[in-house]
Amino acid sequence: MSPQVLKHPGLNLGPAHGKDDVAAESMMFGFWVFLMSDAILFGMVFATYVTSVQATAGGPGTHALYDLKSAFIETLLLLASSFTFGMASLALKYKHSKSRLIGWMILTLLLGMVFLGFELHDFSSMFAKGGVPSRSGFLSAFFDLVPLHGLHVAGGCLWLICLAGQILRYGLDTGTKLGIMRLALFWHFLDIIWIAIFSVVYLGGLT
Amino acid sequence: MSEQVSTVDETTERREEERREFHSYVWGIGLALLLTVVPFGLVHWIHGIPRFSLLVVIGAFALVQMLVHFRFFLHIGFKQKREDLHLILFSALLLTIMVAGTVWIMASLATRMVLPAQP
Numbered sequence: 001m002s003p004q005v006l007k008h009p010g011l012n013l014g015p016a017h018g019k020d021d022v023a024a025e026s027m028m029f030g031f032w033v034f035l036m037s038d039a040i041l042f043g044m045v046f047a048t049y050v051t052s053v054q055a056t057a058g059g060p061g062t063h064a065l066y067d068l069k070s071a072f073i074e075t076l077l078l079l080a081s082s083f084t085f086g087m088a089s090l091a092l093k094y095k096h097s098k099s100r101l102i103g104w105m106i107l108t109l110l111l112g113m114v115f116l117g118f119e120l121h122d123f124s125s126m127f128a129k130g131g132v133p134s135r136s137g138f139l140s141a142f143f144d145l146v147p148l149h150g151l152h153v154a155g156g157c158l159w160l161i162c163l164a165g166q167i168l169r170y171g172l173d174t175g176t177k178l179g180i181m182r183l184a185l186f187w188h189f190l191d192i193i194w195i196a197i198f199s200v201v202y203l204g205g206l207t
Numbered sequence: 208m209s210e211q212v213s214t215v216d217e218t219t220e221r222r223e224e225e226r227r228e229f230h231s232y233v234w235g236i237g238l239a240l241l242l243t244v245v246p247f248g249l250v251h252w253i254h255g256i257p258r259f260s261l262l263v264v265i266g267a268f269a270l271v272q273m274l275v276h277f278r279f280f281l282h283i284g285f286k287q288k289r290e291d292l293h294l295i296l297f298s299a300l301l302l303t304i305m306v307a308g309t310v311w312i313m314a315s316l317a318t319r320m321v322l323p324a325q326p
Binding site: 006010032036044075076080083086087090094188196198206 | 221224225228229232235236239240243246247250251258261262265266268269272273276277280281282283286288291292294295298301302305306309310313314317
């Protein structure tokens with residue numbers, strides 16, 4: 001076990017990737033700065049939600065609207081997708097076949113899309129119970145926070161599709177390799193945000 | 208001949224590293240599952256736990272699970288350069304000050320601004 005210093009936080013490509021590993025250093029650092037700014041944005045939206053959770057204005061509250069089982073399934077889906085993306089990262093780092101890499105990426109994409117399907121179903125059943133964003137301060141804050149995460153996941157799915165296309169068109173060059181590595185960070189980061197949503201919004205709201 | 212040996216050594220070393228990193232993801236998802244299922248079970252199946260202690264338990268599990276994700280999925284440890292760790296720690300500090308400060312002030316305001324009952 002060599003005590004090699006990592007070039008940037010996250011999975012490093014390692015010296016076997018030569019110039020791609022060198023290029024990763026500044027690129028990945030920049031992406032970490034973006035991720036941390038995004039974390040601050042989510043943190044403030046969380047603070048807004050926590051301060052408005054009582055402001056139901058006589059409308060439906062957390063117990064009437066939330067479906068914990070569905071949120072639990074969504075958590076498992078995102079967890080599984082984080083694992084499959086990890087496998088894609090390893091396939092990239094250890095130069096397995098391109099089809100194996102694309103396969104893990106497609107599996108991740110499918111899990112992400114099923115997650116979004118469950119989430120949209122949740123929102124529509126909330127709408128059916130009168131839980132629309134304009135009903136109360138609580139619901140405005142809810143539909144500020146949870147769909148913001150959903151939009152990020154949708155963006156991640158779009159990015160996955162674009163990357164798969166780029167890999168098929170250009171092969172694994174510096175650009176596509178670093179694209180996968182940045183998307184991996186983004187995807188794992190979104191999973192962490194979801195843990196906070198599941199704990200604060202769903203579990204906390206249903207105690 | 209000696210070059211041959213060194214490449215063989217490198218391949219085994221790389222294979223060893225891959226095995227270790229694969230296990231890191233497996234550990235990550237295992238721990239994450241456990242840390243998700245326990246608070247879910249406490250809320251969904253078990254009733255009668257005082258609300259405040261339940262909230263504390265949920266918060267503690269969430270915090271530990273986030274650390275697990277950072278460690279096993281994002282591979283954050285003490286091996287990367289100091290600046291990179293500083294970026295993450297400084298952001299965490301800002302986040303804590305802003306979120307905890309907002310919640311504290313707004314909660315305090317809410318208890319002080321309770322409207323008197325309608326006459």
